[in-house]
Amino acid sequence: MLKRSLTIAAAGLMAGCGVSQQQEVQMGQQEAQQVSAQLPMVQDAIIQNYVNNLGQRIARTTSRSDLNWQFQVVNSSTVNAFALPGGFIYINRGVLERASNMSEVAGVIGHEIEHVVRRHSVKQMEQAQGANVGVGILCALTGVCQSGLAQAAINVGGTAVFAKFSRTDEVQADEGGFNNVMRAGISPRGMYTFFQKLLAEEQQSGSGNAAAWFADHPGTTDRIADIQRMLNQVPASTLNSLQTNDSGFATMKSRVNQLGPAPRVQGQ
Ligand SMILES: [Zn+2]
Structure with a gap:
């Protein structure tokens, strides 16, 4: 009964109005809590700060610079790499282990930022007709999910948030x-080389280890050709004036190389 009434309410929510920025941020925060409970984070402050500073530098230039971006x-x-609604980027x-310079890391971060700028997750949820998806969203919005029953529902909602983006979304990103x-x-250029x-x-x-990226990011060969085409349209003098590396990169890499082996994480 609880589930049914939630579903109807959620359906009304979905049909009646779009997801506001405040609701989007709340959903993102809820998902981010689940992510930090389920995935191990690198604790090294130098590595975290490097990625966060680079992310902030890029996010500041976007139309959604007002979000509280976190990397x-x-x-x-x-x-x-993945992005949650509201500006939570992982x-x-x-x-980092495979990147040869700052601009390669920036290419991946810039791509994930664009998923948030274009609200790809939110659009996917707004378009979703499945009742379970609605329940998950309502849970995220209202914090009603403290009970066991509701917790089961939000897991379904969580799956929706992590659903694969379309090929079009990836090209846009x-x-x-x-x-x-x-x-x-x-x-x-770093995006292309990476x-x-x-x-x-x-x-x-x-x-192997690159497989997850390709599973989550369809059409890689075409996308590389697209990026090449975009690069060709930028004057060489402009490209050469842009930054490829910074002094913090080597320090960050040496910290990454000093980390112990990463724990095995299912589905990651
Ligand atoms: Zn993507």
């Missing part, structure tokens, strides 16, 4: 991410 490093050597340690990085004065590196790793091993 965290997940202690997983798998190459992956970069796996595996991205690349294009927007490319521009986000450039506006921050950083070379977008994606190429992942593709090469994937082709060599067939599966």
Whole structure:
């Protein structure tokens, strides 16, 4: 009964109005709590600060600079990154391990930021017709999910938040991410070189640690071609004037290399 009435209320919420920024942030906060309960984070302050400062630098240049952006490093050597509604961005340690310079990390962060700028998760939820998805959202919005029954529902909602973005979303995130990085004065070449590196790793091993990125980010070969096309449109003098590396990168990398082996995390 509880579940049914929640579903109806949620359906009304979904049909009646869009998700406001405040609701989006509340959903993100709720999801972020689940993420920190379920995924190990890198505790090293130098690594966390490096990624957070770089993320803030890029996020500040976007149309959603008013969000309380947060950037965290997940202690997983798998190459992956994800964004929650409201500006919570997670970069796996595996991205840092493979990056050769600051602009490669920036390319991944810029891409995830654009998912938030374009509210891809929110749009997906607004379009979702499934009742369970509505229940999850209502739980997130009202904090009604303290009970066991409601907790089961929010797990379903959580799955919806983590649902795969469409190919179109990914292309948009690349294009927007490319521009986000450039506006921050950083070379977008890093996005291209990093994606190429992942593709090469994937082709060599067939599966392995790069696989998660490709599963979550469809159409990689086409996307690399798109980024190449965008790069070709930027004058060489502009590209050369943009930053590729910074002094903190090497320090951050040496800290990453000193970390013990990452714990194995299911689905990461
Ligand atoms: Zn993406």
